[in-house]
Amino acid sequence: MKRVVEGSQAVAEAVRLAKVNVISAYPITPQTHIVEFLSEYCANGTLNARFLRVESEHSALAALIGTASTGIRSFTATSGQGLALMHELLHWASGARLPIVMAEVNRALAPGWNIWIDQTDSLAQRDTGWIQMYCEHGQEVLDSIIQAYRLGELVNLPVMVVLDAFYLSHTYEPVDIPDQEPVDRFLPPYEPKFQLDTEDPCDLGSLVTPNAYMEMRHNIAVAMEEALFLFQDVENEFKAIFDRRYGAIEPVACDDAEIILVTSGTVTSTCRQVVDDLRSQGERVGLLKVKLFRPFPVDLIRQNLTSAKKIAVIDRNFSFGASGIFAQEIRAALCNTHKHPPVFGYIAGLGGRDVTEDVLEEIYWNTKNNEVPEKESIWMGLQEV
Amino acid sequence: MADQEEIKSKVPLLIPRSCESTLSNMTGSWRFLKPRYEEKTAPCSSACPAGEDIGRIEMLTTQGLFKEAWETILRENPFPAVCGRVCFHPCEDRCNRGDFDEAIAIHTLERFLADAASRNEFKPSIEKLTLKKQKVAVVGAGPSGLAAAYFLTLLGYTCDVFEAMPEAGGVLRWGIPLYRLPVSVLRNEIAYIESMGVRIHTGKRISRSFLDEAHNQYSAVFMGCGHSRTRGLNIPGENMDGLEDGIAFLGKIRQGENLSFDGPIAVIGGGNTAVDVARSVLRLGGKSILVYRRRRQDMPAFDQEIKMALEEGVEIRELLAPVKIEKNGTEYTLTVQPMRVAGTDTDGRAAIEPRDEQNEEIIVQRIFKAIGEEAAEDWYNPPGEREKILTLDNSIIMPRSEGAVLVFGGDLTNQIKSVVHAVASGKEAAIALDILFQEGSDAVESRLKDYAVGNGPSLSMEIYMAGPRSERENHIVEYDEINTDYFELAPRVTQPRLLIEERRKTFEEIDLKISANVAIKEAERCFNCGLCNQCDNCYLFCPDISIQKDNSPQGRHINYDYCKGCGICVVECPRNAMAFEEEST
Numbered sequence: 019m020k021r022v023v024e025g026s027q028a029v030a031e032a033v034r035l036a037k038v039n040v041i042s043a044y045p046i047t048p049q050t051h052i053v054e055f056l057s058e059y060c061a062n063g064t065l066n067a068r069f070l071r072v073e074s075e076h077s078a079l080a081a082l083i084g085t086a087s088t089g090i091r092s093f094t095a096t097s098g099q100g101l102a103l104m105h106e107l108l109h110w111a112s113g114a115r116l117p118i119v120m121a122e123v124n125r126a127l128a129p130g131w132n133i134w135i136d137q138t139d140s141l142a143q144r145d146t147g148w149i150q151m152y153c154e155h156g157q158e159v160l161d162s163i164i165q166a167y168r169l170g171e172l173v174n175l176p177v178m179v180v181l182d183a184f185y186l187s188h189t190y191e192p193v194d195i196p197d198q199e200p201v202d203r204f205l206p207p208y209e210p211k212f213q214l215d216t217e218d219p220c221d222l223g224s225l226v227t228p229n230a231y232m233e234m235r236h237n238i239a240v241a242m243e244e245a246l247f248l249f250q251d252v253e254n255e256f257k258a259i260f261d262r263r264y265g266a267i268e269p270v271a272c273d274d275a276e277i278i279l280v281t282s283g284t285v286t287s288t289c290r291q292v293v294d295d296l297r298s299q300g301e302r303v304g305l306l307k308v309k310l311f312r313p314f315p316v317d318l319i320r321q322n323l324t325s326a327k328k329i330a331v332i333d334r335n336f337s338f339g340a341s342g343i344f345a346q347e348i349r350a351a352l353c354n355t356h357k358h359p360p361v362f363g364y365i366a367g368l369g370g371r372d373v374t375e376d377v378l379e380e381i382y383w384n385t386k387n388n389e390v391p392e393k394e395s396i397w398m399g400l401q402e403v
Numbered sequence: 404m405a406d407q408e409e410i411k412s413k414v415p416l417l418i419p420r421s422c423e424s425t426l427s428n429m430t431g432s433w434r435f436l437k438p439r440y441e442e443k444t445a446p447c448s449s450a451c452p453a454g455e456d457i458g459r460i461e462m463l464t465t466q467g468l469f470k471e472a473w474e475t476i477l478r479e480n481p482f483p484a485v486c487g488r489v490c491f492h493p494c495e496d497r498c499n500r501g502d503f504d505e506a507i508a509i510h511t512l513e514r515f516l517a518d519a520a521s522r523n524e525f526k527p528s529i530e531k532l533t534l535k536k537q538k539v540a541v542v543g544a545g546p547s548g549l550a551a552a553y554f555l556t557l558l559g560y561t562c563d564v565f566e567a568m569p570e571a572g573g574v575l576r577w578g579i580p581l582y583r584l585p586v587s588v589l590r591n592e593i594a595y596i597e598s599m600g601v602r603i604h605t606g607k608r609i610s611r612s613f614l615d616e617a618h619n620q621y622s623a624v625f626m627g628c629g630h631s632r633t634r635g636l637n638i639p640g641e642n643m644d645g646l647e648d649g650i651a652f653l654g655k656i657r658q659g660e661n662l663s664f665d666g667p668i669a670v671i672g673g674g675n676t677a678v679d680v681a682r683s684v685l686r687l688g689g690k691s692i693l694v695y696r697r698r699r700q701d702m703p704a705f706d707q708e709i710k711m712a713l714e715e716g717v718e719i720r721e722l723l724a725p726v727k728i729e730k731n732g733t734e735y736t737l738t739v740q741p742m743r744v745a746g747t748d749t750d751g752r753a754a755i756e757p758r759d760e761q762n763e764e765i766i767v768q769r770i771f772k773a774i775g776e777e778a779a780e781d782w783y784n785p786p787g788e789r790e791k792i793l794t795l796d797n798s799i800i801m802p803r804s805e806g807a808v809l810v811f812g813g814d815l816t817n818q819i820k821s822v823v824h825a826v827a828s829g830k831e832a833a834i835a836l837d838i839l840f841q842e843g844s845d846a847v848e849s850r851l852k853d854y855a856v857g858n859g860p861s862l863s864m865e866i867y868m869a870g871p872r873s874e875r876e877n878h879i880v881e882y883d884e885i886n887t888d889y890f891e892l893a894p895r896v897t898q899p900r901l902l903i904e905e906r907r908k909t910f911e912e913i914d915l916k917i918s919a920n921v922a923i924k925e926a927e928r929c930f931n932c933g934l935c936n937q938c939d940n941c942y943l944f945c946p947d948i949s950i951q952k953d954n955s956p957q958g959r960h961i962n963y964d965y966c967k968g969c970g971i972c973v974v975e976c977p978r979n980a981m982a983f984e985e986e987s988t
Contacts, residue, residue: 115418173414211416220422230417237417244414 020194025186028156028193029095029121029179030055032163034065035201036119039090042070042081047133048183049097049123056093075100079107079118086116087222089213091167094118097183098125098139105143108176112147112238114223117170117208119163120148122180123187124283124334126369134370135183137283137335141311141343147238149177149245150311152282156191158264158309161256168205169252173241183370185284200259246313266310269322271297275304277385278323280331280348282308285366285373289332292378303382308344316351323348324355330362330385333395334373341395362391366398373398430947434968434986440957441982442875443933447509449857449879450497452797452819452827453480456865456872457494457509461929462936464512464922473520474527476513478865480826481553481596482546484521484588487514488914489579490823491705499932502882505895507929514914515922521591530868531599532559537622537840540565540807542609545573546822547813548627549593550829552601554864558837562601563621567608573629574814575822577654580679581910582686586657611782615806623808623836627829628783630776630814636671640728641772645735649680649773656683656910664689669737669765671695671725672773673702675820678709680771681717686910691717692765696724696742701752705821711913715906722755726762728770737765778815785811793835793847796860797828800835802844810836827861834867871956880932880979889940889977896925935980941972 023031029052033041041060043053059065072078075096082092096104101122111118126136140150149170153159159181166177181187214222226234249266257263271293272278281289286307296303306322308315323329329352333342340346345363352358362385367373377398384396445458456475463472476483490510498506520527539555541548544566552562570576571593575584597603617624633648635641649672656662668689670681673696681691693712695702698721702709713719723739730736740762742755778784785799786792793800798812812828814820834854835847842850852859854867857879865872899915900906906913917925937958942950949966952959961972973983 115416172410174416211411212418212420218422220420221425222418222420224419224421224425226419230419234417234419237415241414244410248410 020192022190023156023193023195024051024188024190025156025159025181026051026188027055028160029163029181030059031193031195032160033093034059035196035198036091036093036164036167036205037207038065038067038093040068040070040082040085040092041094042072042078042085042092043094043096044072044075044078044100046075046097046100046125048125048187049095049100049121051187052095052121052123075103076107079104079111082118083107083111083114083116086111086118087114087214089208089210091208092116092118093120095121095123097123098127098133101139101143102127105146108143108146108148110223111176113234115174115238115241116176117167117174118176119166119170120176120178121159121163122178123183124180125183132369133183135185135283135334136368136370137180137333137343138337140178140180141335141337143178144312144343147175147242148312149175149242150180151177151309152180152311153186153309154284154286154307155186156189156193157262159186160193160195161260161262161264164201164205165252165256167208168255169245169249171208172248172252173245174211175238175241175245180283182284196260204256204259242313246310246315249310264309266315267318267322268307268309270305270307272304272306272322272326274302276302276327277382278304278306278326278329279378279382280306280308280323280329280344282311282344283334285332285334285378288373288375289378292375292382295375296379296382301382301386311347314347314351319348319351320355323352324358326359328359328362328385330364330381332364332366332373332378332381334367336365336368336395345395360390362388363395364398365395371399429964430967431949431962431964434963434966436968436970436983437963437986438961438966438968438970438973438981438983440935440961440980442935442980443878443880444857444875445932445934446497446499446857446879446881447494447507447932449859449861451494451856452821452823452861453486453830454827454856454861454863455479455494455513456863458929458931458934460516461507461509461512461926462931462934464516464926465929465936467919467923469516469519469919470523470525470527473516473525474529476516477527477529477595478870479830479863480823481550482592482822482826483513484517484592485546485575485584486823486826487511487517488584488588488912489575491707491821499880499882499885499930500928503885503887503890503930504892508896508898508925511896511898511917512922512926515917515919518916519919521588527595529557529599530870531557532868534561535559535840537561538563538620539623539625539836540613540617540621541625541627542613543573543627543629543813544571544593544603544605545627545629545813545825546575547629547825547828548573548625549596549601550826551625551627551810551812551832552829553596553599554830554833555836556600557864557868558833560836564601564603565607565609566603566605569606571603571605573627574631577657578650578676578679580653580656580683582682582906582913583679585912611780614782614809618805618807621807622840623810625810625812625829625832626783626785626815627813627825628778628780628815630778630820632777632779633772634775634777636725636772636774638725638727640730643728643730645730646728646770646772649676649771650776652771653679653683663687664768666690666768667692667766669694669735669767669770670773671737671770672775673697673704674773674775675704675708676776677773678702678704678712678717680773682712682715683910684771685715685717685907689768692767693717693719694723694725694737694739694765695719695721697753697755698722698744714903720765722758723763724755724757733768735767735770737767737770739763739765776814783815785816791844793844795831795835795848795851797824798832798835800832800839800844800847802839808836808839830862830864834862834864875933878933884979885930885932886975886977886979890930893928895928896921931978933979936978938977940975940977941981944971944975946971
């Protein structure tokens with residue numbers, strides 16, 4: 019049934035439908051609505067789960083590492099500084115192969131103190147072994163959370179479903195909230211491949227010597243690679259039941275495009291309009307939305323980008339001393355292909371600044387009017403200071 | 404989608420998982436610092452002349468174990484109901500909680516426990532040693548004599564207490580006014596002392612010859628005759644009719660004489676007797692003028708008593724020295740010399756000298772003198788310094804080659820003349836005699852130190868009788884050693900009192916009762932310095948699960964096979980009941 023709900027509630031509804039057993043979280047804007055909804059569901063019996071109030075995000079994830087080790091579905095949500103505080107345990111969750119799901123609402127890191135959208139918080143965690151999905155709208159958020167449990171439990175890796183602060187977390191949109199029955203069909207009860215059991219005691223995560231550590235790491239790498247293929251299978255199954263699919267990437271009008279804009283998150287929706295407008299003016303422009311960032315769908319990206327003349331990557335994040343993080347990844351994906359197009363890196367919308375149609379059009383024309391990028395990163399709309 | 408088996412083969416799961424017990428990893432070998440349980444001494448208990456185990460008393464009170472708390476007092480002091488009313492509670496001045504917010508109302512709680520015991524008719528179970536052959540005579544059934552007899556009885560001796568007055572109690576019965584100590588309260592505690600086996604013979608005045616004949620029956624004689632004769636002023640007119648001794652006046656009231664006053668009454672002196680007389684006079688209709696030759700802050704009376712006297716309307720005229728007394732018809736003229744401060748006396752009080760001013764005349768209806776008391780008979784006093792006499796903190800012991808050992812205690816020897824010091828004296832004498840009987844007089848002084856609470860001079864009978872308290876360290880816990888993170892600011896209980904208007908007209912007890920829940924709340928404020936109250940912080944915080952519960956009195960022990968010596972338990976102990984020291988190699 020379609021309901022007009024906030025992005026945060028779309029997360030909470032998905033968690034409810036996934037029949038999560040434990041929620042452990044610490045409040046932080048703009049994530050707080052998610053756990054507020056969930057705490058109400060737990061309190062009024064809508065969701066039969068334990069809600070753990072902990073004293074920090076570090077503890078929130080530590081608690082879930084414990085609960086997930088016992089073989090039950092576990093969920094948390096955080097933002098910005100909270101995710102940064104979890105960093106140590108992000109590695110632990112993936113190393114311990116626990117399919118925890120987290121909703122991460124992108125929030126700029128301080129200082130200066132800022133509660134608005136900026137992707138640097140989650141992208142800075144790209145090496146922690148978590149699957150990362152970037153969402154465009156409320157429906158995708160709900161669907162991705164449910165898919166995240168399916169995928170994570172298949173490959174035994176944790177999954178981060180990422181949504182933009184306010185533009186998505188606090189925006190009300192019509193969202194189809196499915197019935198429980200089809201969700202149960204798509205996502206059967208979790209059957210853990212290992213779990214702590216007081217009847218058969220063991221310890222997990224203990225000392226591993228050099229003669230086994232590399233194999234364990236490689237094992238995670240293999241699981242990540244498999245996740246890329248299984249993601250498609252999971253999407254196929256989801257489409258069969260719910261008639262929706264998003265793709266690891268979504269190419270829009272890329273077939274004949276000379277210039278392709280690469281986006282993630284809510285900027286994608288604005289960019290769809292810009293591509294339509296430019297196309298109507300006769301410009302051969304396309305759009306590539308990147309949803310799945312880890313594992314990074316390198317082959318799909320190569321297939322869709324190598325035929326274009328120029329690539330313009332819009333990054334709502336920045337890696338100091340390098341460039342926008344999506345641009346880095348796109349460049350890395352393309353560099354070993356023959357005669358790949360130049361990649362223009364654009365930085366826009368940091369700390370919640372709006373990325374308007376005008377900004378995106380300016381990016382297009384700048385890309386079109388230059389043979390090669392003047393700089394690694396072009397910062398859009400910088401004011402004189 | 405590929406089936407589960409296929410996925411499993413594609414995504415192998417290689418994780419560190421061990422079913423071996425970690426017990427084989429003896430992390431205790433990493434340790435170079437070692438924690439252990441070590442109970443220490445609370446400052447209040449050392450400041451208490453009777454060495455009461457206050458930290459433990461409050462802990463038991465918190466748990467609602469009123470009988471056990473009361474028994475804990477009785478091990479060190481047979482007079483909790485009396486001391487809970489009349490003691491000047493030096494313990495509270497040393498309470499570490501005073502550095503945090505306000506000291507614990509130890510005095511009020513002591514009285515609460517004693518009253519609870521009386522109301523519930525608790526029958527205490529106090530350990531007594533097996534009967535010994537020696538018998539001890541005690542002269543005077545005041546607080547020191549009764550305490551000496553009580554503690555000697557606990558140690559297995561047979562005691563006879565001889566009292567000249569028709570009822571036991573000494574100054575508690577005949578001196579301290581009823582508004583501070585109701586007679587039923589005193590009788591209750593004397594009955595308890597008798598129930599422990601002490602034999603009290605009232606109406607039996609002892610003569611000097613007894614000291615030389617006693618050895619026929621007794622191995623020792625404890626002289627606890629007290630100070631019951633008012634010292635002389637040595638001024639003209641002192642001995643005329645109508646001038647009365649303060650202590651004798653208090654005795655008359657306690658014997659039930661009907662007295663009343665009208666108009667101004669002078670009381671000369673600055674000690675507790677003077678204040679008691681002034682407050683009694685006021686209750687009998689007079690207007691009390693307390694004349695003191697030094698300043699108010701130099702008065703030896705307990706500060707709280709002076710404050711209450713002022714509240715009730717006693718007037719204090721300070722820096723006035725009596726010069727002469729004359730009678731004019733029905734009135735008396737007290738001539739006084741104004742004085743001024745001239746430096747400091749050897750005892751720390753102000754030294755005084757006459758001021759160049761005219762003498763002043765104070766016209767009054769009656770005059771009481773209360774400038775301090777002395778022994779009623781010279782032979783009550785201990786002999787001067789001489790060889791073989793043991794001069795202890797609160798008693799003097801004179802072993803004799805022929806005749807019973809003579810012991811002098813209570814006011815006869817004590818620097819501070821208080822009930823709790825009298826108890827301390829009786830206890831010291833009892834322990835000293837026990838050592839003397841068993842090991843000879845040479846052992847007494849060195850052995851007594853072993854039973855000190857903290858650094859002394861307070862002694863503990865429980866430590867002497869090798870009770871659990873003897874396990875504690877003498878170290879007195881300081882405020883800095885308390886982990887105050889575990890305590891919240893909380894106001895001290897206010898002692899409920901009779902209204903001042905009521906106090907002026909009646910000898911009813913001034914201090915009123917507090918309820919059990921108020922008492923528990925107050926006891927909960929106590930840091931229990933140096934004592935384990937089983938809070939379980941060590942158990943909860945130990946990262947190695949090395950604190951293990953057991954059935955020992957401590958309730959837990961440290962498993963040193965696994966304790967890494969991180970010290971978290973020691974730091975998180977709120978009350979410094981643990982120690983941390985270098986591992987011995």
